[in-house]
Amino acid sequence: MSALQVLIGLGYVTxxxxxxxxxxxxxxxxxxxxxxxxxxxxxxxxxLVLGVLLAWGSELPALDWLxxxxxxxxIEGPGLSLVLMAALAIPVGGRRRKPHWGRALLYVPALLLAxxxxxxxxxxxxxxxxxxxxxPLRFSLAVCAGLGARTWGQxxxxxxxxxxxxxxxxxxxxxxxxxxVGCAALVSLWQRxxxxxxxxxxxxxxxxxxxxxxxxxxxxxxxxxxxxGTLTTVxxxxxxxxxxRGG
Amino acid sequence: MPNRLADPxxxxxxxxTSQIVVxxxxxxxxxxLxxxxxxxxxxxxEVDYARWFSQVHARFGGATPIMRGVGLFxxxxxxxxxxxxxxxxxxxxxxxxxxxxxxxQGDEAAEPExxxxxxxxxxLDELLDDLRDENYRTVDGSSWCQVDRWPWxxxxxxxxxxxxxxxxxxxxxxxxxxxxxxxLVIQRGQQLSLPAGSHWVGLDEDGAVLMHSAGAVGxxxxxxPGVAVRAVDGEGETLRLQLTAxxxxxxxxxxxxxxxxxxxxxxxxxxxxxxxxxxxxxxxLEVQAYRSPPGEIIADLVTDDGGQxxxxxxxxxxxxxxxxxxxxxxxxxxxxxTTAVGLILLVGGILTDLRRPGCRxxxxxxxxxxxxxxxxxxxxxxxEERA
Numbered sequence: 329m330s331a332l333q334v335l336i337g338l339g340y341v342t343x344x345x346x347x348x349x350x351x352x353x354x355x356x357x358x359x360x361x362x363x364x365x366x367x368x369x370x371x372x373x374x375x376l377v378l379g380v381l382l383a384w385g386s387e388l389p390a391l392d393w394l395x396x397x398x399x400x401x402x403i404e405g406p407g408l409s410l411v412l413m414a415a416l417a418i419p420v421g422g423r424r425r426k427p428h429w430g431r432a433l434l435y436v437p438a439l440l441l442a443x444x445x446x447x448x449x450x451x452x453x454x455x456x457x458x459x460x461x462x463x464p465l466r467f468s469l470a471v472c473a474g475l476g477a478r479t480w481g482q483x484x485x486x487x488x489x490x491x492x493x494x495x496x497x498x499x500x501x502x503x504x505x506x507x508x509v510g511c512a513a514l515v516s517l518w519q520r521x522x523x524x525x526x527x528x529x530x531x532x533x534x535x536x537x538x539x540x541x542x543x544x545x546x547x548x549x550x551x552x553x554x555x556x557g558t559l560t561t562v563x564x565x566x567x568x569x570x571x572x573r574g575g
Numbered sequence: 576m577p578n579r580l581a582d583p584x585x586x587x588x589x590x591x592t593s594q595i596v597v598x599x600x601x602x603x604x605x606x607x608l609x610x611x612x613x614x615x616x617x618x619x620x621e622v623d624y625a626r627w628f629s630q631v632h633a634r635f636g637g638a639t640p641i642m643r644g645v646g647l648f649x650x651x652x653x654x655x656x657x658x659x660x661x662x663x664x665x666x667x668x669x670x671x672x673x674x675x676x677x678x679x680q681g682d683e684a685a686e687p688e689x690x691x692x693x694x695x696x697x698x699l700d701e702l703l704d705d706l707r708d709e710n711y712r713t714v715d716g717s718s719w720c721q722v723d724r725w726p727w728x729x730x731x732x733x734x735x736x737x738x739x740x741x742x743x744x745x746x747x748x749x750x751x752x753x754x755x756x757x758x759l760v761i762q763r764g765q766q767l768s769l770p771a772g773s774h775w776v777g778l779d780e781d782g783a784v785l786m787h788s789a790g791a792v793g794x795x796x797x798x799x800p801g802v803a804v805r806a807v808d809g810e811g812e813t814l815r816l817q818l819t820a821x822x823x824x825x826x827x828x829x830x831x832x833x834x835x836x837x838x839x840x841x842x843x844x845x846x847x848x849x850x851x852x853x854x855x856x857x858x859x860l861e862v863q864a865y866r867s868p869p870g871e872i873i874a875d876l877v878t879d880d881g882g883q884x885x886x887x888x889x890x891x892x893x894x895x896x897x898x899x900x901x902x903x904x905x906x907x908x909x910x911x912x913t914t915a916v917g918l919i920l921l922v923g924g925i926l927t928d929l930r931r932p933g934c935r936x937x938x939x940x941x942x943x944x945x946x947x948x949x950x951x952x953x954x955x956x957x958x959e960e961r962a
Contacts, residue, residue, distance in 0.1 A: 503929050510922035517915050521792030521906040522755060523746070533612040540605035544598035546929075550950060551595065559598070566609070 332383050333449055336411055339375035340442045342368055343418065347435045354429035362431065369418050369435060376415035376442070380408055384467075406572045409470040410445035413571060414438050416474025419481060430488035437477035437484075441568070466571075468508040469535070473564070473571035476501035476542075480564040487557045494549065494556040498563075502542045505567065509539045534570035541566050591669045600663045607656050610647065617648045664743050671736045678733065681725040684714040687937040687948040694947040699940040710931075719939035719948075728933035731924050738920030745914030755906040762801050762829045762900045769905060776905045782898065793905045800832040800851040800858040801900040802882040806840050809890040814842045831900035832860070839867070843891045846870075849882075856899035857881040864888055 346368030353361035417438035482496035512535075513523045524532045541563035548559055590596055615634075618627055631648065632639045646653030699720070703713050706722055714721040761767055763782030768775050774788040787793040805827050806814040815824035817839045830836050832851040839846050850861040860882040864874040866889075878884040881897030908914075936949035 499929050503926055506922055506925050506929075510918055514915060514918055517908075517911060517918070519792075520794045520904060521908045521911055522749065522753070523914060523918075525755065525904070525906070529616065530612040533608040533610075537605040537608040537612075540601045540608070543925075544601040544605070547594040547598040547601070559602075562602075566605070 332379055335375060335379040335382070336449065337446065339372045339379060339411075339415070340446050342375060343372035343414075343435065343439060343442055346372055347432055347439055350435060351429055351432040354431050365431075369438075370420055372438075372442075373415045373418040373420060376411055376418075380412045380415065383408055407445055407448040409466065409473075409572055410441055410448060412467075412470045413474035413477055413568060414441035414445055416471060417441055417477035417481065419478055430485050433484040433488050434481040437481045437564070441474075441477060444572075465508070465512060468504070469567070469571035472501050472505040472508060473567045475504065476564045476567045480560055483557045483560045487553060491553055494551070494553040496560070497549070498542070498545060498560060501567075502546055505539055505542055509535060531570065531573055534566070534573060538563065538566040538570050588669065591666050592673050597663070597666050597670070600659060600666065604656075604659050604663065607650050607659065611650045614642070614647050614650070616650065660743060664740060667736045667740050667743075671733060671740070674729065674733045674736065678726055678729045681723070681729055684716045684721040685935070687716075687719060687721075689948045689950075691939070691941075691946040691948045694938070694945045694951065696944055699938060699945050702938065702945060716937070719937045721935065721937050723935040724931060724933060725935075727927075728931055731927035731931065732933060733924075734920050735924030735928055738917050738922070738924050741917030742914055742921055743917075745910035745912075745917050748910030748913060749908045753906065753908040753910065755904065757796075757904045759903045759905060760831045760833060760900050761903060762803075762831055762898045765829065774905070774907065776903060778901065782901075785901070785903065787905060791905050791907045792911075793903050796902045796904055798856040798899050798901050799854055800856055800860065800882065801898045802830050802832070802849065802860065802895045803898040804828045804830060804838065804847075805894045806843070806845075807892050807894070808843065814840050814891065816840055829898055832858075833900070840891065840893075843889070844868075845873075845888075845891060847893065852877065857897055860884075860895070862886060862893075862895070864893070 346365045349361055349368060350365035353359070353365055415438075419434050476498065479496050479498040479501055483494070486494065486496060512527075516522065516524050516527070524536070527535075541559070545556070545559040545563045548556055551559075615627070615631055618624060635642060642648060646655065650656055703720060703722070707713060710724065711722050712725055714723075756769055759767060759776060761776065761778050763778045764780045766775055766777030766786075769788075769791070774791045776785070776787040776791065776793050778785060785793045785795060804816060806816060808814055813826045815826055816828045817824045818828055818830065818836075824841065828838055830838065830849060832849060835848060835850045837846060837848050844867050846865040846867045848861075848863040848865070850863075852859045852861065857880045859880055860878045862874070862876055862878060862882075862884065863872055864886070865871065866873050874886055874888045876884070876886065878895065881899075882895050883897060884893075884895050886893045886895070932952075934950055934952050936947055936951045939946050
């Protein structure tokens, strides 16, 4: 087990602790404990981001000196993308509200992603080196999916609270995704003369479908919160699948 | 009133210009595209169609003919998918028309829509001042005040829809008159005619610049090893070389080493086998020469990087020098610039809309309360909560 796997495992355990505390503080109506949950979640986010950046960064020639300390980066492909998504899915900041068990739902997407990443890392493919390296498209998709998962957490929380209006916007992940998809399409058009050629058909169809689902979610932003929540869920899951598959 | 509600044209117009209908259409297109990621899509008939079909049949068994009949192996070319795009285009055109009319008439205050709801206690003038500071426009009505972001907030959805329609138009042009040829292998100084019309693609004499006919776009997918070969006999006479039995003999051969390749020197009864040691463009080569007949090996060596070598056997000298090949994809897309302009409009419109989403609501003061009608942005609620 490499130092990176230990670091990512530590991040996961910290996140689980944070979710546990958030749930407990909500059920027992303890606002101070809710802040402890926030701190635990932020710590988990920092550890996970650090782990991902070290793993990806140590492949750069300028950061060769890191390798003796952290070992050869043996985690690649979906594993690291999932960890980055989990780190970005952890909500940081935001408006402080009265403790409620539903607050724990904010962390559910991050927890699920971190669990998927841990399963991958501890599975048969987790410890083996993979030739797939990080590409700008893969990295951008992972960032979009992570931020999208954070929006999903907000949607889950509001649906549990039974709000009358859907107040989660998903503006940031949708803006980023639109920029990424638009730029990739323009580059493809300029280089190859066609939109989205030269990309794995599975990734191509997945990215287009995920962007369309996010667009549908944005168009239906004034719809009933449950309908909007379902749309957000579909859009986020699609984006996570595509980002895990890689660009 | 009931007559107006029952008017089918009005119902149709409202449905077609509804955001929910467009959202549903987008979701259906998304589902169709997701199908293409799960179900293997048919390649063009000339590209190993039979092998693809046998693989698909092995995977889907008896369901294959039904799936083919429904068009699941060619989702983006199916009638259903095109109908979806046509419906989407129609909705976008109607929304564009309605949006343009809204932009034109937006100068004046409109009648309040929806029910009046109490927003907060306090002074309306202060709230309106705050809203003006946040770049909202306020227009006084008879007993209320209309708040909106005209004209910019109305303009960005128009730009988005125009962009989407232009992209769809560009894709249609590409579908109707565009083409793409993949997997073309060329070496320096070679020029290939393309199946479509008078188009061609080639590499210059140095093998550094990809050239193509006007209107076509070439892209180098990968590079690989290749050599140029010449043979001379003991008297310095150039011998002719032949790559295949059907090919015309020539005094200089260009051999793209996509795999092990053979060529013959008929005048010297020699067969030569070239085997690249890797897929790198300047890979070393294994060169084996056979006497034909009887097929006995008379030379076997591994060259330096790139294949540069001079090999003499039985009075014949073979000269090899590097000529890496490139695998090229060539396309012609009459909708290229249309699509690019559409994409820029679409992305620009969406980002502007996300930054300043369009809204229109009405405010009035009644018995010390501020009342609101229409879609009041959440930021206004938050501001009132803070106050």
